[in-house]
Amino acid sequence: MNFHHVTIVVLTIIFITGANALGDENSNEVAALRQEINQLKNLISDIKEKSARETEQLRVEIKTMQDNYESRISEFNKKIAGIKSDMPSTDDSGVTGADSRRIRDNSFNPSIGVVLNGKFSDFSEKNSEILGFGIGEEGERGREGLGIDESEINFSSNIDDKFYGSVTAAIVREGDEDIVELEEAYIQTLPDFGLADGLTLKAGRAFWTLGYLNEHHAHSDDFADRPLPYRAYFNKSFNDDGLELTYVMPFDFYTEVGGGTFRGDDFPSGGGTGSSPESFSGFIRIGADIGHNQSWRMGGYYLGSNVNLRNSNEDKVTFSGESDLYGTDFRYTWAPTGNANEQEIILQAEYFKRDDDGFYNDTNESTGSVRFDDDTRGWYVQGVYKFLQNWRIGARYSELTRAKTPAGLEDSALDAKGHDPNTTSLMLDWTNSEFSRIRLQYNYEELSKNAEDNQLILQYIISLGAHGAHKF
Amino acid sequence: MFKKLLIVISIALYSLPASTTAKVRIFACEPEWASLCIEIGGDRINVYSATTANQDPHYIRAKPGLIAKMRKSDLVIGSGASLEAGWLPILLRKSGNPKTSPGGIGYLMASDYVPIFGRTSKADRSHGDIHPEGNPHVHLDPNNISLVADELVKRLALIEPENQLYFQKQHKIFSERWRAEIARWEKFTEKFRDKPVAVHHTSFTYLENWLGLRRIATLEPKPGLPPTTSHLKSLLKTLRGNPARVILRAPYTRDKGSIWLSDKTGIPALELPYTIGGDHHCSDLFTLYDRTLELLSEALDDE
Numbered sequence: 038m039n040f041h042h043v044t045i046v047v048l049t050i051i052f053i054t055g056a057n058a059l060g061d062e063n064s065n066e067v068a069a070l071r072q073e074i075n076q077l078k079n080l081i082s083d084i085k086e087k088s089a090r091e092t093e094q095l096r097v098e099i100k101t102m103q104d105n106y107e108s109r110i111s112e113f114n115k116k117i118a119g120i121k122s123d124m125p126s127t128d129d130s131g132v133t134g135a136d137s138r139r140i141r142d143n144s145f146n147p148s149i150g151v152v153l154n155g156k157f158s159d160f161s162e163k164n165s166e167i168l169g170f171g172i173g174e175e176g177e178r179g180r181e182g183l184g185i186d187e188s189e190i191n192f193s194s195n196i197d198d199k200f201y202g203s204v205t206a207a208i209v210r211e212g213d214e215d216i217v218e219l220e221e222a223y224i225q226t227l228p229d230f231g232l233a234d235g236l237t238l239k240a241g242r243a244f245w246t247l248g249y250l251n252e253h254h255a256h257s258d259d260f261a262d263r264p265l266p267y268r269a270y271f272n273k274s275f276n277d278d279g280l281e282l283t284y285v286m287p288f289d290f291y292t293e294v295g296g297g298t299f300r301g302d303d304f305p306s307g308g309g310t311g312s313s314p315e316s317f318s319g320f321i322r323i324g325a326d327i328g329h330n331q332s333w334r335m336g337g338y339y340l341g342s343n344v345n346l347r348n349s350n351e352d353k354v355t356f357s358g359e360s361d362l363y364g365t366d367f368r369y370t371w372a373p374t375g376n377a378n379e380q381e382i383i384l385q386a387e388y389f390k391r392d393d394d395g396f397y398n399d400t401n402e403s404t405g406s407v408r409f410d411d412d413t414r415g416w417y418v419q420g421v422y423k424f425l426q427n428w429r430i431g432a433r434y435s436e437l438t439r440a441k442t443p444a445g446l447e448d449s450a451l452d453a454k455g456h457d458p459n460t461t462s463l464m465l466d467w468t469n470s471e472f473s474r475i476r477l478q479y480n481y482e483e484l485s486k487n488a489e490d491n492q493l494i495l496q497y498i499i500s501l502g503a504h505g506a507h508k509f
Numbered sequence: 510m511f512k513k514l515l516i517v518i519s520i521a522l523y524s525l526p527a528s529t530t531a532k533v534r535i536f537a538c539e540p541e542w543a544s545l546c547i548e549i550g551g552d553r554i555n556v557y558s559a560t561t562a563n564q565d566p567h568y569i570r571a572k573p574g575l576i577a578k579m580r581k582s583d584l585v586i587g588s589g590a591s592l593e594a595g596w597l598p599i600l601l602r603k604s605g606n607p608k609t610s611p612g613g614i615g616y617l618m619a620s621d622y623v624p625i626f627g628r629t630s631k632a633d634r635s636h637g638d639i640h641p642e643g644n645p646h647v648h649l650d651p652n653n654i655s656l657v658a659d660e661l662v663k664r665l666a667l668i669e670p671e672n673q674l675y676f677q678k679q680h681k682i683f684s685e686r687w688r689a690e691i692a693r694w695e696k697f698t699e700k701f702r703d704k705p706v707a708v709h710h711t712s713f714t715y716l717e718n719w720l721g722l723r724r725i726a727t728l729e730p731k732p733g734l735p736p737t738t739s740h741l742k743s744l745l746k747t748l749r750g751n752p753a754r755v756i757l758r759a760p761y762t763r764d765k766g767s768i769w770l771s772d773k774t775g776i777p778a779l780e781l782p783y784t785i786g787g788d789h790h791c792s793d794l795f796t797l798y799d800r801t802l803e804l805l806s807e808a809l810d811d812e
Binding site: 228234325426427 | 573578599601
């Protein structure tokens with residue numbers, strides 16, 4: 038213990054004893070202090086009481102103000118209702134921008150579209166076989182009599198800022214059964230995905246970029262049936278599983294290039310095993326508007342496939358080998374009055390060449406595997422004229438050009454017997470709104486030699502739900 | 510001569526610095542918005558109008574030329590509320606241009622910034638081609654033009670900050686002039702208040718509301734469906750008992766229905782310009798309103 042510590046202890050003792058001594062001396066003063074404290078306590082409780090009273094008063098005042106406001110608000114509401122009823126029409130109620138955005142939230146749900154499609158068909162010729170090409174199930178002539186055609190259900194939506202998705206299922210009659218066909222189920226990148234500007238990647242199953250009609254659902258066609266090249270070469274449409282990259286060039290002149298790779302399961306391929314992609318495509322498209330009333334577009338397309346097994350003619354005919362398809366399309370639209378909704382002329386043509394190098398086998402005729410290395414061609418040209426807002430007429434001619442029948446395939450389904458299948462069509466349709474159309478079509482088909490088929494088709498096409506898009 | 514040449518060259522040289530900063534490229538879905546862009550953007554923008562006054566903006570195809578234009582645009586401006594639902598989404602997806610993505614600064618739809626009429630939660634197509642988001646023809650109330658101009662100047666400044674002061678100056682000049690014109694128009698059209706009118710399509714709802722016109726008949730039986738004979742006949746009965754002062758239509762709608770009804774009832778049928786280029790007098794927003802009100806005044810004048 039050093040000197041410092043001693044001093045502190047001593048001082049502390051002096052302080053404590055000193056305080057005690059002071060307390061003894063001033064006990065009277067303490068009593069006075071106590072009294073004062075009591076007085077203060079009373080004062081505090083007084084203030085408490087008073088403030089409670091004042092709070093209550095405030096509460097009442099606020100209540101009155103609130104009542105006042107509420108009655109004024111209800112007055113305003115009545116006034117607004119009055120103004121609304123003065124509006125020109127009952128469906129024209131004024132709504133603020135914020136409210137209208139709330140409604141738009143619904144668009145986060147996928148848009149849903151349903152297409153109903155029914156036909157009455159009458160054919161004069163029993164035989165509807167297309168000889169010389171190997172036709173798939175959906176390329177065949179439709180059913181005669183009354184019957185519904187494809188009924189389609191579509192869901193599509195932006196998934197988030199980076200993806201768009203769409204799925205379309207068709208319920209079709211095949212044989213004696215209604216079966217569900219998944220026509221499309223794909224995702225597609227949106228501009229915010231971050232690919233280079235103008236690049237879009239699409240993956241899944243889709244109506245791929247190939248000619249004009251292939252990208253479109255059949256219900257938006259201008260005729261009740263697809264032209265011959267689509268029936269022969271695409272089994273109606275090419276929608277294999279795969280992916281496609283497209284690039285819109287940064288030109289004032291519309292220029293788009295792209296290509297894809299596919300599993301090789303769908304016409305003109307078939308029997309893809311999945312061990313490697315079997316089909317590849319490439320295309321270029323250009324187009325422009327001439328003023329505001331005319332537009333044109335043309336394209337060149339290639340689709341090459343390693344075909345493991347392409348079944349046709351009700352699985353009686355098979356092909357395996359290489360199949361290369363080259364195509365070109367052209368489309369021109371003109372609104373003579375400047376308003377396409379009033380009058381419009383559309384001219385459209387497509388041309389395809391298929392180069393098959395492999396082996397055909399017609400099991401029906403027991404031809405065995407026969408070497409085939411040749412090309413066939415198919416094309417069509419059509420014009421549609423909307424002469425009144427609701428009425429359109431149209432004409433179409435389509436033809437397939439045969440290959441020379443190789444030795445060993447005589448009298449088989451691959452023997453065109455010196456005939457080029459062709460169809461001439463005339464149509465008239467009435468469009469009530471964007472969502473309903475009724476069409477009458479006459480076809481003169483010569484699918485094989487001496488088989489003249491006069492066809493009459495009456496068709497309705499109805500779409501429910503989502504607003505139809507107007508692709509070019 | 511030499512002096513003149515010098516002046517021309519020096520003007521050209523002075524104007525060079527302005528043109529070296531990139532112009533904002535704008536894709537306007539309708540001509541009225543293209544015109545507003547010119548008012549605010551002046552010579553610092555390039556604007557392309559996708560449609561003309563003759564075209565029904567509901568029914569446009571996603572044409573090749575439009576895809577090419579969208580591909581290179583910095584800003585897309587339109588009416589919105591599904592007016593362009595049939596074609597604009599395809600252009601946006603197809604062009605692969607992130608600048609004009611919905612929700613971004615390069616995507617401006619007028620109906621998001623003005624009070625909307627005719628919003629409905631029931632989208633039953635038996636009522637015609639109705640838009641659940643409401644009536645999209647918002648540009649025929651001049652107060653809506655002001656609201657959209659206020660938003661447009663913000664967007665332009667964000668897209669091209671270097672020209673911010675210029676845009677703001679242009680906006681101020683336009684707004685002041687526009688406000689003065691609104692006051693003048695409103696005074697001029699006081700006498701229109703409560704006058705009964707018939708319309709072809711509900712494309713004039715905002716104009717009717719602004720001027721206090723009373724719509725008593727619509728020639729289209731349902732929005733977007735062309736007039737039918739039976740509907741016109743029933744309108745004939747209505748209008749004989751309770752005549753409208755004028756039958757209004759836009760240039761892009763067929764005139765047959767309104768002329769037929771006019772012949773039968775003696776009520777004048779009138780094509781209003783509806784937008785820029787709707788007739789040869791309407792070269793910008795000011796002349797559009799001047800001309801529209803002048804035509805209406807001729808038809809509604811009591812003397």
